[in-house]
Amino acid sequence: MGRWEPDARGRLARVALELYTERGFEQTTAEDIAERAGVTERTFFRHFADKREVLFDGSAALQTHLVDAIASAPAGLPPIEVVGRAFAGAGALLEERRDFARRRAAVIAATPALQERELLKLATMAAAAAEALRARGVADPAAGLAAQVGVAAFTTGFELWVADASPDGLAATIEGALADLRAVTAP
Amino acid sequence: MGRWEPDARGRLARVALELYTERGFEQTTAEDIAERAGVTERTFFRHFADKREVLFDGSAALQTHLVDAIASAPAGLPPIEVVGRAFAGAGALLEERRDFARRRAAVIAATPALQERELLKLATMAAAAAEALRARGVADPAAGLAAQVGVAAFTTGFELWVADASPDGLAATIEGALADLRAVTAP
């Protein structure tokens, strides 16, 4: 056995969600989390840039999948279809972790500071998606607009799914939200 | 003459933008701002909830205009047209203050913490716009999606306008961005 228990980072992330759920984000100090995870506060801040970031550890992986999906979509597919498939595919990654996603979403919904961070992550994902579309030859401003449309469909579908209002799973719900959006904007 | 110079709030907001521009947001302390504005740090935090909020003093007014524009749009106008006119109208409010808007945008673009706050303000505006659409009888999820589409057009148009890439003014550029978006999503 090593000098310390392994996976301090994972423990910190799990404990943070626990405590944010139990007491709320503002009522939880970084020291509380570190203590319950069996490390010091300093170690918490070595693993996570701040108290918010601990809830967003998976977002880089999600973005990678999204960008890969856009890059590897069939040539000639219209940008909006590419975006729809890519965001639905990103949603599929969350499909297995609905319970976790719901707890996490509840904490974020209750905390403006965490909403800010989530919006920044989504905006970063949109920027990455736009860049991936440009790499496929999609012009500006269409690339940026298509990416933002994808995020709108993603978040709308996610909310329905978390609220238990989508019978067919997250990926299908995201595609459904995109279809609704296209209906709303149709000339 | 009163006991103190009048308009401490306005002075703080102006000085904050100055200092954020000169030294950057993180390199500016609340005390720096207060001192140059001739008040104490405590007074800064009485007027603004935090160091970021001082750059977003106008957003409530913008949101009010947006909601009013949606509420007073001609009956029977399709939601997407309502949204387009409302966000273009909100843009028209900024038309006169391009220089200020540009300085402010530069600081925000350089500072992730400020981008977060801006995204939260935009999301709040979108939520308010969605609610105003529902009050007109627009169903869910169309109301929320139309509002998000409006924000996408607004931000895209704003970026072009700030970058000097829009010959016809902000309102027209926002309408143009919305037209581009509709073209991208068109079946």
Add this chain to the structure above:
DNA sequence: GTCGTGATGACAGTTGCTGACATCAGTTCG
């Protein structure tokens, strides 16, 4: 076995922000 190396602990320091109480010009009201 010696020597990195990487993750952690210990500790001091700055800054953002909050609560509690005092001050005092201008206003209102008896």
Add this chain to the structure above:
DNA sequence: CGAACTGATGTCAGCAACTGTCATCACGAC
């Protein structure tokens, strides 16, 4: 006319979010 009231500010103490720096020590390479 003066007393009570109000609103904006100042003063001060304090917590919590981070950050920089140095020490520690299991583990693996050599």
